[in-house]
Structure formats: structure tokens, C-alpha cells
Amino acid sequence: MVKGLYDNRLNTNIAGLKMKTPITTASGTFGFGLEFTDFLDLEKVGAVTTKGTTLEPRAGNKGQRAVETPAGMLNCIGLENPGSDYFLKETLPELKKYKVPVIVNIAGSSPEEYGELAAKLDVKGVDALEINISCPNVKHGGIAFGTCPESAAEVVEQVKKNTSKVVITKLSPNVTSVTEMALAVEAAGTDAISLINTLIGVKIDIHRQKPVLGNITGGLSGPCVRPVAVKMCYDVAQVVKVPIIGMGGIMNAEDAIEFFLAGASAVAVGTANFVDPTIAETICHGILEYMDDHKIKKLSDMIGAALPEGKLPTK
Amino acid sequence: MAKKVVVEGKVIGQHVLNITTKQIDVKAPEIAQSAVPGQFVNVQVSKRNSPLLRRPFGIASVNKETGIITMIYRILGDGTKILRDVCSGDEISIVGPLGKGFDLKAKKPLIVGGGLGLAPLLSLAEGMEGKKADVLMGGRCEDDMFWTDYFAPISNNVYVTTDDGSMGIKGTVMAVLPKLLAANKYDCVYVCGPEPMMKAVAAECMKQKIKCQVSLEKYMACGLGACLSCSCEGIGERIKVCTDGPVFWAEEVGEW
Structure with missing residues (x-):
């Protein structure tokens, strides 16, 4: 372990959500956190972001749900989850045993349902809600709200009205203008923005002459999407005031640092959890090494340093 | 259940079994000690970003004394083509032991x-x-x-x-x-x-x-119950091949 790893150099703050390290876990890639306790110390992760949770249980999509692609993967899980009752009764009490902030990713079929779910999750042990308006794999809700600024704003307003927690809105890259979406959810009152969700893709099995995935389309993630994600972070950071959680193909500290320099106050590791289940904890070592090398005293000094008006503080 | 670990295992050797099948022996004492019959490991065939995901392989044999685990695999796609060329002395990252194994109570x-x-x-x-x-x-x-x-x-x-x-x-x-x-x-x-x-x-x-x-075998990404790629229909509940299985009683399976 690197000495001083968990000193306050890596502290970050997402609209009041205090994180000891700037690393959280991308929803859907880390279960509810409990699946990874053999591999890492959950308390050394900045925050755990859960699998997308809905009011009622969902079974997800049929057929093949994931396939590897060049430097990435497509998935079409379809928001399978045990539902909010199960989460509150079984999962949250277990998660509460760890001193780690919990961000619950929420999805619904209507703005009212998002509101109802937000109210239900306004309990001790939940620190923030991440509004999932960008799931590409479900027919109702999900991305339908994430591609229309007015619908997205309506969902954000419903959630804000029904919760005392920090509200993060997760944006889809599958839009004409991500900055337009960002401005819409900011105006509707979101406390923070996370981006990006997966990019829609298709993989064809040329021997069966059919799409591989049961859902035909899936969400693309992994290192192949990273430049797209960094670009969107870079663009959105220039137009909004709320903090950004950047994600998309982060495999190591260097990748995470790109997002900080592009304006993200924290990052999420996603697909990398499947490859290295310790990554959410160990990635901080490399960030600190970089800070030492570049004489950066605290994380906030490098947030946005690569933006047009940005730079590292002079020594 | 035994603790899951991620280890760098030293490759002891590979043997050709037929034109498309090989045996690989890897020193991974932590996994060998706790693995039970029917469990599997998730092997990283390359440290590069492509192919990205680990490959799940059933554990074919375990030697608790030497700490060597054996996998037998078919050379089929990008991942196994890389694995085929791994040499003795190389290290490969292995996550395991994963899943639930067989019930060993049968008398006959x-x-x-x-x-x-x-x-x-x-x-x-x-x-x-x-x-x-x-x-x-x-x-x-x-x-x-x-x-x-x-x-x-x-x-x-x-x-x-x-x-x-x-x-x-x-x-x-x-x-x-x-x-x-x-x-x-x-x-x-x-x-x-x-x-x-x-x-x-x-x-x-x-x-x-x-x-x-x-x-059962289903396409999986994490092997840890997180990605839900291998989730399928059980009887009255969803079952995950990676953590609820891969071994099931036949009557627990609702979707083949």
C-alpha cells in the first residue's frame, strides 16, 4: 500500500456527498458492492453505486445478454434487479455495515414512478440517488427520458421533490447534444451529473446471420468508449456549474486522470470491475503517484485543468 | 463459502490433447486449497485491453499438495488462441474459486x-x-x-x-x-x-x-454475480449461473 493513500489529498465533494477517494463504481458493474468484499475493502472506495433499482422486481431481457467486442463489451441485461422492497430489507442493512457512502441508481417507467421510488429510498444508509434516464436496454423508461430534455427535466423535478438526498443525473451519450441535456437537468435542479452511460451497438453473428444479443441492441462499454466519454465530460464541464462524475472505459489511474483534467470531480470504474475486481480500491495508488510527480497538492487542483481556461495552480 | 481471490498464477506447463484441445497447469495454491469439485476460475488471458474480459474455465483437477490447478480448454476464439501460446513460467491472473460445486453425498x-x-x-x-x-x-x-x-x-x-x-x-x-x-x-x-x-x-x-x-454454461463477464449476464430463469426465482451455480439440481432450472 502506498503511504498516505487515504489522507485528504484525494477527498472530493459531489454537491455535499463527501467521498474519501474520487472513485465510485458504475451502476451495473459492481452489483450492490457486497459481491466484491472478498477482493477489496469497500470502505476504501469513495462511494458504492448500486445496480439500477426499480420499484418492483424486474427479470431483465431474455437470450444472450453480453458479448465481447474490440476493447469492450455490449450488454443488454435490461435492468434485472430484485426491486426496492428487497433492496431496503435485505441489501441496505448489509451495506450499512460498511462505512462507505451509498449511491442508489434508480429507474422507473414514468416521472411519478421515479418520484415514488425516490421517496421510498429517502432513508438512512442511502446517501445519494443516481437517476438512470439513460439505460439503453429497456423499452419503457430508461433512455426514453434520457434523450428528450423536457422529459429528463420532468424526472429530475419529481425526484428532487421527493428526496432529501444528493441527486445525480446520469446522462446518455446517445443524443444529438449532451450539453443540451446537461443544461436541462441542471435547470431542473439536479445536484450533480454523471456521464456517460453506454453507447448503443449491435454485434452480428455472421455464422448464424443474426444479432448475437437477445435484445438485438446492447450498451457498449469498456476502453473503446473512453475518448467519447472524455469528450462529453470536457464539453459538459464547460457549460454546467454542478459537479460531474465522469465514466466510460476507465481501466487505470491514467484513464481516470483524463476525466479529472476534463472537469470531473469524481470518476466511476465500470467494466474494469469485471477484469480486475480490486480496481475500485487500487486505482488510487496511481492517481497519488501522478499527483506526486506533478506536485499536485490536492485533487481539486487538477479538476478541469485541461479545459480551455483551466490550468494547474502555479507553484 | 471459501474466500475468492485474484492471484498471479505461474504456468507450470501445457499439453496438447488433440488438435483443438489443451491442458494447462497453473500454480495457484490459494485456489487449490479451497476449491471444491465443480467450481470454476476466471482467467485473464492477456493484460491488454483486447480481448478485454476474463475467460471462465471449469477446474478439471486440483492438487492440494503442489498447489497446482488444471484446466482443459478448447482453442476456439481470440482468448483461447492467446492462452494456447502461453509458456511455462509465464504468469496469468486467475480469479477463483468461483461458483457452487457438486453435491458429493451420492453413494453410487x-x-x-x-x-x-x-x-x-x-x-x-x-x-x-x-x-x-x-x-x-x-x-x-x-x-x-x-x-x-x-x-x-x-x-x-x-x-x-x-x-x-x-x-x-x-x-x-x-x-x-x-x-x-x-x-x-x-x-x-x-x-x-x-x-x-x-x-x-x-x-x-x-x-x-x-x-x-x-x-450449466452461460456467457458471463464477471463470474461474481455482479454483471447478471448469466442470469436465467429458475423455478419461481432468477438464478445466476456464476454464483448460484454453475451446478444446479435439474429441477431448479427453469430455462435451458
Whole structure:
């Protein structure tokens, strides 16, 4: 372990959500956190972001749900989850045993349902809600709200009205203008923005002459999407005031640092959890090494340093 | 359940079994110590970003004394083509032991396997706690049946079927299974292989009222119960092949 790893150099703050390290876990890639306790110390992760949770249980999509692609993967899980009752009764009490902030990713079929779910999750042990308006794999809700600024704003307003927690809105890259979406959810009152969700893709099995995935389309993630994600972070950071959680193909500290320099106050590791289940904890070592090398005293000094008006503080 | 670990395992050696199949032995004492028959490991074949995901392989054999685990794999895609060229002394990252293994309580077990499905069944034959199982194995042709060398020394009777009749009885394992079940008092059948085969074996066991365990294979990314790629329909609940399985009682499976 690197000495001083968990000193306050890596502290970050997402609209009041205090994180000891700037690393959280991308929803859907880390279960509810409990699946990874053999591999890492959950308390050394900045925050755990859960699998997308809905009011009622969902079974997800049929057929093949994931396939590897060049430097990435497509998935079409379809928001399978045990539902909010199960989460509150079984999962949250277990998660509460760890001193780690919990961000619950929420999805619904209507703005009212998002509101109802937000109210239900306004309990001790939940620190923030991440509004999932960008799931590409479900027919109702999900991305339908994430591609229309007015619908997205309506969902954000419903959630804000029904919760005392920090509200993060997760944006889809599958839009004409991500900055337009960002401005819409900011105006509707979101406390923070996370981006990006997966990019829609298709993989064809040329021997069966059919799409591989049961859902035909899936969400693309992994290192192949990273430049797209960094670009969107870079663009959105220039137009909004709320903090950004950047994600998309982060495999190591260097990748995470790109997002900080592009304006993200924290990052999420996603697909990398499947490859290295310790990554959410160990990635901080490399960030600190970089800070030492570049004489950066605290994380906030490098947030946005690569933006047009940005730079590292002079020594 | 034993703690899952991620380790850099030193490759001890690889052996060619036939034109498309290899055996790899890796020193991974932490995994060898706690693995039980039927569990699997998730192997990172390359540190590069492509191919990105780990490859799940059933553990075929474990030597607790030397700390060596053995996997048998078919060279099929990008990942296994890289694994094929890994040399003795190289290190590969392995996550394991993963999943739930076989129930070992059977007094008179029958093992039924086809193709690479025989790999996890080998660890079962090895680990039956002193009991020797009968084994029924199917393959396409004699060249596929290197498995007899593995099973014969540690099993009771070994029955072979091949699609082309080049070895054993011509046909699939179903050409033999009904009679075998009727003639012996097996108290549990363990099956792993292609889905149609497992389905047929499970149906026959149900018909003859014999308990049956199946080891399923589904595409998976994490192997840890997080990605839900391998989630499928159970009876009245969702089941995850990686953590609820890969071994299930046949009657727990709602979707093949």
C-alpha cells in the first residue's frame, strides 16, 4: 500500500456527498458492492453505486445478454434487479455495515414512478440517488427520458421533490447534444451529473446471420468508449456549474486522470470491475503517484485543468 | 463459502490433447486449497485491453499438495488462441474459486459428460471422497476421447459413445443412458455438456426417478454475480449461473 493513500489529498465533494477517494463504481458493474468484499475493502472506495433499482422486481431481457467486442463489451441485461422492497430489507442493512457512502441508481417507467421510488429510498444508509434516464436496454423508461430534455427535466423535478438526498443525473451519450441535456437537468435542479452511460451497438453473428444479443441492441462499454466519454465530460464541464462524475472505459489511474483534467470531480470504474475486481480500491495508488510527480497538492487542483481556461495552480 | 481471490498464477506447463484441445497447469495454491469439485476460475488471458474480459474455465483437477490447478480448454476464439501460446513460467491472473460445486453425498454416482463438459466432471471423479463413479462419456469421434485416459484410473466402469462410432457405441450418450440407469441403482447422476444433452439426461433421470445435478454454461463477464449476464430463469426465482451455480439440481432450472 502506498503511504498516505487515504489522507485528504484525494477527498472530493459531489454537491455535499463527501467521498474519501474520487472513485465510485458504475451502476451495473459492481452489483450492490457486497459481491466484491472478498477482493477489496469497500470502505476504501469513495462511494458504492448500486445496480439500477426499480420499484418492483424486474427479470431483465431474455437470450444472450453480453458479448465481447474490440476493447469492450455490449450488454443488454435490461435492468434485472430484485426491486426496492428487497433492496431496503435485505441489501441496505448489509451495506450499512460498511462505512462507505451509498449511491442508489434508480429507474422507473414514468416521472411519478421515479418520484415514488425516490421517496421510498429517502432513508438512512442511502446517501445519494443516481437517476438512470439513460439505460439503453429497456423499452419503457430508461433512455426514453434520457434523450428528450423536457422529459429528463420532468424526472429530475419529481425526484428532487421527493428526496432529501444528493441527486445525480446520469446522462446518455446517445443524443444529438449532451450539453443540451446537461443544461436541462441542471435547470431542473439536479445536484450533480454523471456521464456517460453506454453507447448503443449491435454485434452480428455472421455464422448464424443474426444479432448475437437477445435484445438485438446492447450498451457498449469498456476502453473503446473512453475518448467519447472524455469528450462529453470536457464539453459538459464547460457549460454546467454542478459537479460531474465522469465514466466510460476507465481501466487505470491514467484513464481516470483524463476525466479529472476534463472537469470531473469524481470518476466511476465500470467494466474494469469485471477484469480486475480490486480496481475500485487500487486505482488510487496511481492517481497519488501522478499527483506526486506533478506536485499536485490536492485533487481539486487538477479538476478541469485541461479545459480551455483551466490550468494547474502555479507553484 | 471459501474466500475468492485474484492471484498471479505461474504456468507450470501445457499439453496438447488433440488438435483443438489443451491442458494447462497453473500454480495457484490459494485456489487449490479451497476449491471444491465443480467450481470454476476466471482467467485473464492477456493484460491488454483486447480481448478485454476474463475467460471462465471449469477446474478439471486440483492438487492440494503442489498447489497446482488444471484446466482443459478448447482453442476456439481470440482468448483461447492467446492462452494456447502461453509458456511455462509465464504468469496469468486467475480469479477463483468461483461458483457452487457438486453435491458429493451420492453413494453410487454416475457421471455423464460430453465434450469439454467432462472437464469439471473430472474434478468430481477425483473428489468423490473415496467412492469410484461410473462414467458415461460422449464425443464426436475417437480423437475427442482422450478423456478416457483421465477418467479410467480413478473411475469404476467407463462407457463411451461417439457420433461416428469410431470408439465405443455409436450414437450419443442417450443411446446408452436409459439402459444403464435401469440396470444400476445409481442414486445421483451428474451431467455436464451441450445443453440438448443435459436436457435429455435430466429428463431421463426424472423419468426413472433418479436425482440429477447439471453444470450449466452461460456467457458471463464477471463470474461474481455482479454483471447478471448469466442470469436465467429458475423455478419461481432468477438464478445466476456464476454464483448460484454453475451446478444446479435439474429441477431448479427453469430455462435451458
